[in-house]
Amino acid sequence: MHDLKALRADPAAFDAALKRRGLSPVGEGLVAEDEARRAALSALQDAQAARKTIAKEIGQGKRSGADTTALETRAVELREEIVTLEEKANLLDASINDVLKALPNQLDATVPDGKDEKENVVVHERGTRREFAFAPKQHFELGEQLGLMDFPTASKLSGARFVMLRGALARLERALGQFMLDTHTTEFGYTETSVPLLVGDAAMYGTDKLPKFAEESFRTEDGRWLIPTAEVPLTASVMGDILPESALPIRMTALSACFRSEAGSAGRDVRGMLRQHQFMKCELVSVVAPEASDAEHERMTKAAETILERLDIPFRRMLLCAGDTGFGAAKTYDLEAWLPGQGAWREISSCSNTREFQARRMNARYRTATGPAFVHTLNGSGLALGRTMIALMETYQNEDGSITVPDVLVPYMGGMAIISAA
Template sequence: MHDLRALRADPAAFDAALARRGLEPAAAALLALDEQRRAALQALQEQQARRKTLSRDIGQAKKAGADTAALEAKAIALRDGIAGLEARAAALETEIGEGLARLPNRLDPSVPEGPDETANVTLKQVGAPRAFPFTPRQHFELGEALGMMDFPTAAKLSGARFTVLRGALARLERALGQFMLDVHTGEFGYSETGVPLLVNDAAMYGTDKLPKFAEESFRTEDGRWLIPTAEVPLTASVAGEILDARRLPLRMTALSACFRSEAGSAGRDVRGMLRQHQFSKVELVSVTLPEESDAEHERMTLCAETILERLDIPYRRQLLCAGDTGFGAAKTYDLEAWLPGQGAWREISSCSNTRDFQARRMNARYRGAEGPVFVHTLNGSGLAVGRTLIAVMETYQQEDGSIAVPEVLRQYMGGLARITAQG
């Protein structure tokens, strides 16, 4: 959510920030509504003052035994007028709030210009794609040949964009999630958290998923939402609170199922499990003081990178351009892993600093020296477990179709060093 006072102070800067995202100016329309609201509030105050005076006059007239019928008729008219002004001011405030809620976060000055992912900037690359002495296969080819990745059964149960994993591949996915949590909690100080998979409108709105992303989420018949990511319950856990600054930063992590309708993705990544309606992800969330959020963004991204480095998967860090940065983010780093079967870099983590954008929507603050101040919130994948499974399968595949288990995962696999069709 945007600060209306900042919009009033510099509408040109507000529109310039929207223009960076390719959006039309909005300041004039919002300020016109704000002026109408303020005028309604001013008129309301005047009418309330008149009603107070009139109430006093009626009381004095009754004490004097005078006829108060005319005064009481004026009081009724004032009451009706006040009710109308209250309703108008409330309606205008709602319209302004809805208008602001539809607008994305302001971008950090360091975000490069550009319309789409083609303008993203590679900041670094760690590791080189492995040279295979054979033509590497894609994950679904490997998984189906092993008899451990079952798409027909998933389609029978749930439809397209679901996967049934079996045997050692199912265990490998579990091992990845456990490994990630152990690193993030044991080495980086994140607090492991079990979160609800169903949340209410307030939690979705506060984390900028509503109204913008309603079509990309699943809603239950009782009006709750299946979480698109554990970012939602983790971040919304501080909604409405005034935190002790000494508790910050708060660092939380959760391994959860995530659910996305993938609206608008028809025809993209149809084969395999790159783009699923249900997937597992280890989420990282930080709640910080404003002056610490930039450093926390770097730290969070390095935590996610550490997982890829321990797994020895080549990756690169991308700074997303203006046209590719998400709705709620001021700045985003994407980590892209090399998938040998696809012969392409694919996103495996996205780490974003939302500054106070989410905090304003959910009224999350800390106790500053001069009163409550909005916190900054950050979120990132540490990592997307399903996509990491794909990267491990394709990176560690052998010519005979087996998959070597990375050394750091073997303790979670009962010592298993290689996954074969025999188990």
């Protein structure tokens, strides 16, 4: 959500920020509506005060036996004026809010201009891409040949974009999740949290998933939402709170199932596990004071990178350009892993600083010496388990179709060092 006071103070700057995202100007129109709303509220207060005065005069007149017909007529007129002014103010307020809640966050000054992902900027690249003495296979070829990745049965049960993992691959997913949680909690100070998988409208709206992304999420018949990411319950856990300054920073992590309808993705990544309706993800969320959010963004991204470094999976950090930065983000780093089977870089984590955008939507504040102020919220994948499995399987595949388990995961796999056919 945006600060209407800041918009009033400099509508041109507000429109310039929208232009960076390729959006049309709205500043002057919103200011005009806001002026009309405030004028209606001022007139409403005057009418309410006048009606209160006339009510007293009518009472006094009746007690003294005076004719109060004219006063009573005016009282009726004022009552009608008050109803009309209230309706006008409410309609204008709703119109302003409808526009504001549909507008994306303002971009950080360091975000590069650009229309789409082709203009994202490589910040750095880590790791060495493996050279194969054979043609590397894609993850779904490996998984199906091992007899441990079952798409037909999942499709029979649930339709397209689901998978059943069996045996060692099911354990590998669990091992990855445990390894990520252990790393983030013991080394980076995140508090492990078990979250609800169903949330209400307020939590979805507060974390900028509504109304824009309603079609990309699943809604239950009783009006709740399956979480698209644990970012929603983690961040919304401070919804409506005024936190003591001493409580900040708050760092939380959760390993949870995530649910996405993948609306508009027909024909994209139809093979394998890259784009699923249900997947597991280790989420990172930070709630911090405004002056700490830039450093927290770097810290969070480094935490996610550490997982890839420990797994020895080549990756690169991308600074997203204006046209590719998400709706709620002021600045985003994507981590892209190298997939040998595809011969391509693919996103495996996205770490975003939303600044006070989400906090305004969910009214999350902290106490300062001068009064309550909005917190800054950040979120990131640390990492998406399915995509990490894809990168791991394709990076560590052997010519016979088996998969070597990275050293750091062997203890989590009960000593298993090679995943072979079931």
